[in-house]
Amino acid sequence: MNYTVAGMAVGAVLAWATLTYRFWGFLLMVLFLAAGALCGRAAEGKLDLRGIRDALTGRRSSS
Template identity: 45%
Template sequence: MTTSSKGMIIGAVLAISAVTFGFWAMILVAVAIVIGWGVGRVVEGKLDLKGLTDTLRGRRSS
């Protein structure tokens, strides 16, 4: 599945949730999608949580 196909599916899910349930439900669905994406990246080993937390705290490693 290409990146553009995934984007279209996510957009369709958000649009349907906005029309059906309203704005705040769409925001909740968007947050759930982002959390699911993050968990998937961690499980695949493509997202380093330690590096991410260091970056968010302002620590840098060169």
Template identity: 50%
Template sequence: MSATTTGAAAGAVLALTWVVLGFWAFLLVAVAMLIGAAAGRVADGRLDVRALADAFRGRRSSS
């Protein structure tokens, strides 16, 4: 599945959630989708959690 198709599907899910269930349900679904995407990237090895934590702490790395 291409990134465009995935993005369109995610947008459709979020739009339907907002229309059917309201703003707070939309926000909950959006946060859950972000957490799921981050967990998937960590599992694939495409997101370095240690580097991300260092960035939030203000530490910079050139490597």
């Protein structure tokens, strides 16, 4: 099992607790799954966090 799958599993476990809140629980589940997947990809080294930060702050490079 790779880090992305493990991160998604952790996000799913955290999100499961929010399911009692119906629709908002579903939205939180999606948020937690996405956050878990992003953390897992960053831990694997498949996600460039500096590139994301630069894109969000408007410092994009052409390369």
